[in-house]
Amino acid sequence: MGKLLTPAARVTMVSGALMLLGTGCASPGQPPASLPSTASPTPEIRSDVVLCQGNEVSVQALNNPRPASELGPEAAPALAGRNVEQFDPGTWLIAQERGDRVMLMNKLAVPRDDGYGDVRDYMYIVISTDSMASEPGKPVWAVVESSACTPTLDLGELRAGAVTLDPALPPTPESDRVDLLVTEIDCNSGQNTEGRVEVVKLIETESAVELVLGVRPPGGQSATCQGNPATPFTIDLERPLGDRTVLNAAVLPTREIAPASGRLL
Incomplete structure (x- = not known):
């Protein structure tokens, strides 16, 4: 570990009391995203x-x-x-x-x-x-x-994944959906996240679309850590995107979701 001289910076927190304003669905060919239900309750995001x-x-x-x-x-x-x-x-x-x-x-x-x-x-x-x-x-x-x-936010049983825009389907101001790629950071033997991505929070404001996505671990098995592939996942919007910024609010500080810069594999 090298000597690092940069001071710790303040972190701007995102309120845990967010209102769920939208839904998520899978990309064509993918099964529908599972929204929180009684079997998969929405995590209570801790603010502390x-x-x-x-x-x-x-x-x-x-x-x-x-x-x-x-x-x-x-x-x-x-x-x-x-x-x-x-x-x-x-x-x-x-x-x-x-x-x-x-x-x-x-x-x-x-x-x-x-x-x-x-x-x-x-x-x-x-x-x-x-x-x-x-x-x-x-x-x-x-x-x-x-x-x-x-x-990252503590999402309970879920884990925050790495999220980018899908470079093959870039959003335009007229887009009423945002095509994403979600990559599981935890070890999962090089498997994708199909069927395990859940929309925890989706907030649409005049200036931004704020997303909190969680990945449900597969569970019940050991896993190797060679890296995992990205999985397409689509978010439907209430109105066209316009000039709003798409933000990953599962990380702190909140970060703009950009096109993929490279592959983990």
């Missing part, structure tokens, strides 16, 4: 927590960041843990702090674009005493996780 690669991070930690240099006495030894590379603790924010686990995050100066809508805004590191034996009263801190992420 976001996810970073599955790790819970409080909104407070991002909006009012505390530098790693302010870790309390029980957690401060984590900075000297095994495999913790040298970095400036004044520029990494505290995402989690416990006596046996510390998570630190650093805002990237330039987001890391892994293609097909998978854009990572932060580097993060998790340091824990649970990875190896410790003597009583002498915890051994070590790195257990290190990667990059973009904070």
